[in-house]
Amino acid sequence: MFGLLAVSTREKGKPPKGAKVNLTVHGIVRRSSSFNTGRIEHLYKNPQAHIEGNMKLHYGDLTDSTCLVKIINEVKPSEIYNLGAQSHVKISFDLAEYTADVDGVGTLRLLDAIKTCGLINSVKFYQASTSELFGKVQEIPQKETTPFYPRSPYGAAKLYAYWIVVNFREAYNLFAVNGILFNHESPRRGANFVTRKISRSVAKIHLGQLDCFSLGNLDAKRDWGHARDYVEAMWLMLQTDEPEDFVIATGEVHSVREFVEKSFKHIGKTIVWEGKNENEVGRCKETGKIHVTVNHKYYRPTEVDFLQGDSTKARQKLNWKPRVTFDELVREMVDADVELMRNNPNA
Numbered sequence: 001m002f003g004l005l006a007v008s009t010r011e012k013g014k015p016p017k018g019a020k021v022n023l024t025v026h027g028i029v030r031r032s033s034s035f036n037t038g039r040i041e042h043l044y045k046n047p048q049a050h051i052e053g054n055m056k057l058h059y060g061d062l063t064d065s066t067c068l069v070k071i072i073n074e075v076k077p078s079e080i081y082n083l084g085a086q087s088h089v090k091i092s093f094d095l096a097e098y099t100a101d102v103d104g105v106g107t108l109r110l111l112d113a114i115k116t117c118g119l120i121n122s123v124k125f126y127q128a129s130t131s132e133l134f135g136k137v138q139e140i141p142q143k144e145t146t147p148f149y150p151r152s153p154y155g156a157a158k159l160y161a162y163w164i165v166v167n168f169r170e171a172y173n174l175f176a177v178n179g180i181l182f183n184h185e186s187p188r189r190g191a192n193f194v195t196r197k198i199s200r201s202v203a204k205i206h207l208g209q210l211d212c213f214s215l216g217n218l219d220a221k222r223d224w225g226h227a228r229d230y231v232e233a234m235w236l237m238l239q240t241d242e243p244e245d246f247v248i249a250t251g252e253v254h255s256v257r258e259f260v261e262k263s264f265k266h267i268g269k270t271i272v273w274e275g276k277n278e279n280e281v282g283r284c285k286e287t288g289k290i291h292v293t294v295n296h297k298y299y300r301p302t303e304v305d306f307l308q309g310d311s312t313k314a315r316q317k318l319n320w321k322p323r324v325t326f327d328e329l330v331r332e333m334v335d336a337d338v339e340l341m342r343n344n345p346n347a
Contacts, residue, residue, distance in 0.1 A: 022054075023054065024054050024055075024056060025043075025054060025055045025056070026055075026056045026057075026058060026071070026075050026077065027040070027055065027056070027057050027058070028057075028058055028059075028060040028061070028062075028071065028084065029057045029058070029059060029060070030059070030060075030061055031059050037057070039188045040055070043055045058071045058075075062084045062102050062106030062107075062109060062110065063101055063102060063105075063106060063109075064109075065109040065112065065113065068109055068110055068113040069113045069116050069117060072113045072114060072117050072119065073117045076117075076119065076122075077119075077123060078122065078123065078124065079123070079124045079125075079126070079238050080110070080114070080123055080124070080125050080126065081126045081128070081234060082107060082110055082125070082126065082127050082128060083128045084102065084106060085099075085102060085103045085106075085128065085154075085158075086098060086099045086102050086103060086154070087103075087154070088154070088190075088192065088193070089132060089152045089154045089155070089300065089304075090216075090298070090300050091192075092152050092153040092154035092157070093152065093153060093300065093301055095153075096153035099153045099154055099157050100153065100156070100157045100160075102157075103154065103157035103158055103161060104156075104157035104158070104160035104161050104164075105160075106161075107127060107160075107161035107164055107165065108161075108164050110125075111125070111164065111165070111168045111174070111176070114174065115168075115172060115174075120172050120173070120174050121173075123174070123175070124175040124176075124177075124238040124243075125165070125168075125174060125175065125176040125177070126176075126177055126179060126234055126237060126238055127161060127162070127165045127176065127177065127178045127179065128179060128181065128234075129158060129161070129162050129165075129178040129179055129180045129181065129245070130154075130155070130158050130180065130181065131180060131181065131182040131183065131223070131247075131249070131307045131309060132150060132151075132152060132154060132155035132158060132304065133148045133150055133155055133158060133159055133162060133180065134146060134148060134149065134150075134304075134307060135148070135149045135150045135151035135152070135155050135302075135304050136149040136151055136302075136304070137149070137306060137307065140306070140308055141249075141251065141308040141309055141310040142247065142307065142308065142309055142310065143247050143309070143310040143312070143313070144180070144245055144246065144247050144313055148162075151300075151302040151303070151304050152300065152302065152304075162178050162180075162245075165177075165178050166178070166245075169243055174243075175238075175243045176243055177237045177238065177243045177244060177245055177246070178245040178246075179233065179234050179237055179245075179246055179248055180245065180246065180247045180248065180309075181230050181233075181234075181248045181249075182222070182223040182224075182225065182247070182248065182249035182250070182307060182308075182309040183195075183222045183223060183224045183225070183307070184224075184225050184226065184227040184229075184230040184248075185224055185225070185226065185227060185329060185333065186226060186227040186228065186329075186332070186333070187199075187332060187333050187336030187337065187340075188227070189227075189333070194215065194216075194256060194259075195224070195259060195333065196333065196337075197213070197215070198213075198215070198256075198259055198260055198263050199263055199330075199333035199334045199336070199337045200337045200340075200341070201213035202260075202263040202264055202266075202267060202334055202337070203267075203334060203337035203338040203340070203341045204337075204341050204345075205267075205269075205291055206267040206338055207338065207341055207342060207345070209341060209345050211289065211291070212289075212290055212291050212292065212293060213291070213292065213293075214292075214293045214294065214295040214298065215256060215260070215292060215293075215294060215295070215298060216256075216294070216295065216296075216297075216298025216299045216300075217256065217298075217299055217300075217303060217305075218255065218256050218257040218260070218280065218294065219255055219256070219257060219305070220255065220256050220303065220304070220305060220306075221253045221254065221255045221305065221306045221307070221308075222253065222254065222255075222256075222307050223249045223250055223251065223252060223253055223307055223308050223309045224250070224252075224254060224259075224326060224329065225248075225249065225250045225322050225324070225329070226322070226323075226324035226328075226329050226332075228324065229322045229323055229324055230248050232320065233246070233248045233314060233318065233320045234248075236314075236318040236319075236320055237318065240317070240318070244313075244317070246311070246313055246314045246317075246318065247309050247310060247311050247313065247314065248309070248311055248314055248320070249308070249309020249310065249311045250309070250311075250322045250326070251308065251309060251310065251311065252308075252326060253306070253307075253308045254326055257273070259330060260282060260292060262326075262327060262330045263330055263333075263334050264282075264284070264291070266330065266331050266334045266335075267334065267338075268286075269284050269285075269286060269287075269291075270284065270285040270286060271283070271284065271285070271291065271292065272284075272285045277294070278294050278295070278296055279294070280293075280294050281293050281294075
């Protein structure tokens with residue numbers, strides 16, 4: 001599933017304050033031999049029959065400019081959110097060319113499609129940028145003016161996307177913004193991302209379905225927030241009078257190690273760390289069982305050790321602030337996966 005969303009209003013023009021607006025959301029989905037809409041099934045009018053309501057899905061791909069022109073010309077959206085990407089940083093080292101094609105050139109294809117369809121003056125465009133642009137950080141915390149130093153093919157591709165958005169904004173006066181979002185999580189996070197891998201594994205251990213799991217760099221530090229808060233920020237960026245780029249972050253930093261500890265604490269287990277580097281293990285204080293090991297295959301060729309965002313600009317200009325705390329995020333993810341694994345251990 002590519003997370004490209006186009007939102008079109010039934011009636012053009014800004015509605016009066018407090019008025020309800022009837023929206024239709026259009027999404028692009030890649031063709032697959034099996035259903036790949038599991039994380040949005042609740043948005044169907046009839047999830048069992050995949051009958052659409054105010055959410056319309058179109059087959060397409062960010063590597064296919066023809067289909068993008070066709071869909072945008074048909075929908076004629078008022079807002080476009082480009083959330084489509086090969087977004088796994090570690091995997092981008094293995095799929096570097098594909099990542100560049102989708103994350104970098106794919107953004108250009110989308111912008112060109114808007115221009116080809118003659119919608120420059122009527123569309124507002126949101127680009128899902130990333131804290132991975134900062135990579136080897138040049139200052140702490142990172143804000144909109146911090147120099148970029150990406151450390152992965154994913155970060156490099158997103159850097160091109162960032163600047164091509166700026167170029168279209170300046171060259172054609174397109175209302176286009178970059179949302180430089182720091183890590184944002186929820187129970188819908190993909191299973192091979194570290195936060196979800198932890199919450200899924202902890203849930204399985206709690207239910208007796210798993211004994212141990214492996215991670216990479218336990219000391220990587222990230223600024224983690226809840227996706228629900230961050231999506232609100234994305235929307236707010238397109239409601240302003242002038243297009244600007246914004247950093248969205250909580251300003252708090254936590255390590256992968258801390259995410260593990262708090263996840264286990266929520267199910268009543270205390271993790272004690274033993275050993276160093278690749279020989280380090282996380283042992284349950286109460287039972288003596290080893291639940292966490294370190295595997296070098298999960299390390300990146302070039303690591304990003306520390307990310308901390310400064311969202312002062314968004315707080316002042318968008319009146320945005322994060323609502324969900326780190327502890328609440330961890331608990332929500334673990335609880336959701338306990339429920340999921342209890343009902344379907346093979347999920």
